[in-house]
Amino acid sequence: MIIWSSLTDTEKQQALARPTASSSRQTSDTVAQIINRVEKDGDAAVIDFTRQFDCPDLTTLKLDAQTLDTLADSLDSSVARAINRAYNNIHAFHSAQMPTDVTMETSPGVRCELKYTALEHVGIYIPGGSAPLPSTVLMLGVPARVAGCQRITLCTPPNKQGSVTPEIAYAARKCGVTEVFLCGGAQAIAAMALGTQSIRKADKIFGPGNSYVTEAKQQVSLRPDGAAIDMPAGPSEVLVIADADANPAFVASDLLSQAEHGPDSQAILVSNSEALIADVKQAVEEQLESLSRADIARTAMQNARYILTETMDEAAAVSNQYAPEHLIVQTAQSADFLPKLKNAGSVFVGPWSPESAGDYASGTNHVLPTYGYAKNYSSLGLLDFMRRYTIQELSATGIKDLGPTIMSLAQAEGLDAHSNAVAIRLDALKEES
Amino acid sequence: MIIWSSLTDTEKQQALARPTASSSRQTSDTVAQIINRVEKDGDAAVIDFTRQFDCPDLTTLKLDAQTLDTLADSLDSSVARAINRAYNNIHAFHSAQMPTDVTMETSPGVRCELKYTALEHVGIYIPGGSAPLPSTVLMLGVPARVAGCQRITLCTPPNKQGSVTPEIAYAARKCGVTEVFLCGGAQAIAAMALGTQSIRKADKIFGPGNSYVTEAKQQVSLRPDGAAIDMPAGPSEVLVIADADANPAFVASDLLSQAEHGPDSQAILVSNSEALIADVKQAVEEQLESLSRADIARTAMQNARYILTETMDEAAAVSNQYAPEHLIVQTAQSADFLPKLKNAGSVFVGPWSPESAGDYASGTNHVLPTYGYAKNYSSLGLLDFMRRYTIQELSATGIKDLGPTIMSLAQAEGLDAHSNAVAIRLDALKEES
Structure with missing residues (x-):
């Protein structure tokens, strides 16, 4: 037992310290090599790695829709009911998070809008290991669906038989996952971030994983041709x-x-x-x-x-x-x-x-x-599956009224062309009138 | 002129390609060294670098409040009016983005909340160079203020005289910036992310900059003891x-x-x-x-x-x-x-x-x-200065009703203790009744 009031500030910091989480140089190099191979060889590389780590006999990455259905249908009905119940609560709470667009006139004739739109294509990663994690499928798949993402790609390492559990299949189908691919680890993250012949490039990648997955998410998030990620782990x-x-x-x-x-x-x-x-x-x-x-x-x-x-x-x-x-x-x-x-x-x-x-x-x-x-x-929520952008439209009145302000600020920053873009419009309006 | 329909898909990609943006190994190493020095020597390192790059005679990092006031008061009144006008529009549009907390019962006796709260301490970086950028002070300072951040730290490289322009001073005061520090580059980012004797550690760092600033933001964002950043640049x-x-x-x-x-x-x-x-x-x-x-x-x-x-x-x-x-x-x-x-x-x-x-x-x-x-x-907005977290409270009715669902899912994932945390509560309720 730690008696808090007896500690110095440094001892308090030590008492709350977390284990060091720096990934080793070796992990980082291994992951970089895997990403390079996937970038170069696409599906062939992903299949190679999957055979090596998960399922020696795998031939196809994609779990076909019929197999997914058969697996989902085979789920024990009491577990299916539990998944349905959880789905409903998660769906209700994430639907309640739907944001509202903003439209306003900030000054006469100056209309500004903030709009929310779903990310087009999200990739969700579900770890394999000792137990299936249908709950994580729900936690990522439901908000993606509620947000309105057009494509939801799920990657998860196959078991030795080259398949997934009925729980995962059922939850994926329930969330409307577009495609399930049988691959895991850094190779799955690389495939979703960069795209392969069969796995399309996603805009953002979500989901937990081991140190290789975490490192791979970090590496692809730093590449301009990579993908955004949910949060550090x-x-x-x-x-x-x-x-x-x-x-x-x-x-x-x-x-x-x-x-x-x-x-x-x-x-x-x-x-x-x-x-x-x-x-x-x-x-x-x-x-x-x-x-x-x-x-x-x-x-x-x-x-x-x-x-x-x-x-x-x-x-x-x-x-x-x-x-x-x-x-x-x-x-x-x-x-x-x-x-x-x-x-x-x-x-x-x-x-x-x-x-x-x-x-x-x-x-x-x-x-x-x-x-x-x-x-x-932030805690993960609906907004992580959407992005915000703005729109502005000035009327002739708007630019006449706000134009001198814009020109004054542009000149203060020494940006002539910015000022000129307003001046040229104000001149045109003078000629009109 | 490029005739779009005459291009192959590859040519289309090339036509829209951006210049390569990978930062050089040299930039990355230099930045890592600067961050290490700031971590080790704090203010002394930041002052050293600032003398080297910006102002040979600098003695104190903090711009004292009285100097800030004097500088702000010296601003040309027509520019001050332009800043005020821009401030009002930016303030109005970002205030309209204030999110609403969500509270709901997802099932009988299961209350879930999503709450928004301002980040406590944000750091904003304003580049130096040929022209002052009061507009960027507004774009970062206004939403920080509207969000309700308790502390807004601003770092900007000093001019040769060890000061900032009246425009920057005026905009900073207008936004209620807490403290202004005279430093720039990777050393300023390191100071805000890790903290020094005079510059407190910030939760998140915002703002544009050159390749060293961009690289420094990326490096500190990868450190668990670092800071979050606004977006890649x-x-x-x-x-x-x-x-x-x-x-x-x-x-x-x-x-x-x-x-x-x-x-x-x-x-x-x-x-x-x-x-x-x-x-x-x-x-x-x-x-x-x-x-x-x-x-x-x-x-x-x-x-x-x-x-x-x-x-x-x-x-x-x-x-x-x-x-x-x-x-x-x-x-x-x-x-x-x-x-x-x-x-x-x-x-x-x-x-x-x-x-x-x-x-x-x-x-x-x-x-x-x-x-x-x-x-x-997303485009930068009010929400980038806040974070979301959730709360849940189940009543006795709530756990009785939802408990079997939780137990079924926990057992499907092989997590006994998760199931037991519910069972032990259901048992207690049975004993009570």
Whole structure:
């Protein structure tokens, strides 16, 4: 247990430090080589890498529509119902985020517009690995669909049989994914960013992945002929603020939800109650016994931090400094307390709001800024699948009225041609009248 | 003149190609060294670099408030009035972009919120060089102020006398900039991203600059302890779509406005009228005679492209493929034509809307995606100075109702602890009832 008030400022920073996340030179070089190969050889390179890493017998990258349908139809009906229910909530919450265009006259005869439009083609990446992640298909596919993206390309590494799970197939079909390709890793990111014979170049790429995927997203986002990406990535994390009123078993279960994601997951409990901290620690030990992923969770919990503060205001300050991806608040008076909290990706309020609610089905997006990025990046939302542009139209009255202002500023910046573009129009209007 | 229909697809791509923008290894290494020095030595490093590049006698980085006031008060009153007028339009248009929080029940007892909050501390960079750029101070300072950022730090390279122009001082004071620092280049970006003794670390850095500034912004944006940045940068560009009805002198003046920005500026005219293209070419030559920056503009115009299309629909397709930063539309029926255009940063409609209107005073932002980024990045707006986060609160009813869905999905993904966090709560509710 860390007693916050006993720490110096430097010790406080250390207590909240995250593991170093710099990707190694080796990862960066490997990824650059993969991207180069995909750029040069297209599909052939992607198939080669996929055979090497995922499925030795793969022949075609595209999962044909009929196979997708058959797989989707084979999904257990209770899981299908759960996916439908989550889909509805995510759809409702992201539809409510639809922005409104702005049109106004800023001065007489000067009309300005801000317009929103869907990105034409988005690429979504779904990692493979031990478990399928249909929830991530929903979190990326639903807002793409709601935004009105014309094309949604999904890449995911195939299993050894050259296929995907029924869960992934069902969720992809449900979201109206345009095409599913059986490839993963840096080669999938390169294919979506640069395009190959069968995979069309996307405007923006979304989705989580391992260090190769993260590095590849970064590299393609720096190329003018590459693609935009959703946000920088880091290990997942939760910070729970709880007072003496909180239920220790609930708090423990939320810390463990985070911990089971991976051995590098970060779990932090901040409380003004020493008794609560002791009870949570005990509950963590008890609950660990029955988890299937107990090894992973136990490793992650070795880095868990239990921070004792003198007051709840101090607890809020700790959270604001850390800027957690997930912030769980289990306190007696949350309504008064919430306005003190800033810098979190998603906030879970009260005893009945476990992190898993937002991970799957409440309707909020589970793609969130990690690694302290909650200070300066947004949680994923509908707007990430759209772009804004402006329009202006001046009438003759508008340019007559605003023209001298424009000319004065252009001359102050020494830009004659800018001034001349107005002067030539004002002259034409004088001749007309 | 390029006859569009005579080109193959590859030739079309070449006709719209932009100059290569990869920063050299040397630039990248130099910038990395500057960032390292600033990280290690703070203010001392920034002052050293500033003495070396900008002002040999500089002793203090901060421009004190009294000097700023004196400079601002010394501004010519007609320029001050022009800045005020531009400020009002920009303020009005960015205020109209204020987003609305979303609150809804996605299912019974499941409340989800999307909230917007201002970034706490933004850094704005204003380049030095031959002319002061008060307009860029407005384009970055006004939305920061409207968003409600608590701290706005401005860095700009000092002149030889260790000061800034009255225009910059006036615009900075008008926007409520918190502090002005006399430094530029990669050292200014490093200082704002990492913090020094006198310059506090900012959450996000905005503003244009030369290749060192651009490279520095990119490097700090990749560091977890760095800062977010506004958007990738490239040379400025305009594409004009005009038909036989357009005024050739107006079109020429808009192409030249772009061309005078720098020798690498891109200017493209697309028209279905060969006569219009010939007239514009002649008008360009005539107008070039009287420009003070004729040398720069002439160099840029050597790379100008005049593209003849068969139809106006084809002209729209050319523009959509190029994705221009500025798109000027001077056609007989713009209302019918506009919906065909996509992929532009800012659109200028009709004969009385020169690009300089948006550069200075219409109210739209002049920080726009260049280099084809208009396909997947937004024009700068109020939302770039804010971030979004979500909140969810489930009631006992909410978790009872949605819990089985969450558990089903967690189990499908093999995440026991996620499921357990719900089960433990449902058990507690059963015991209560």
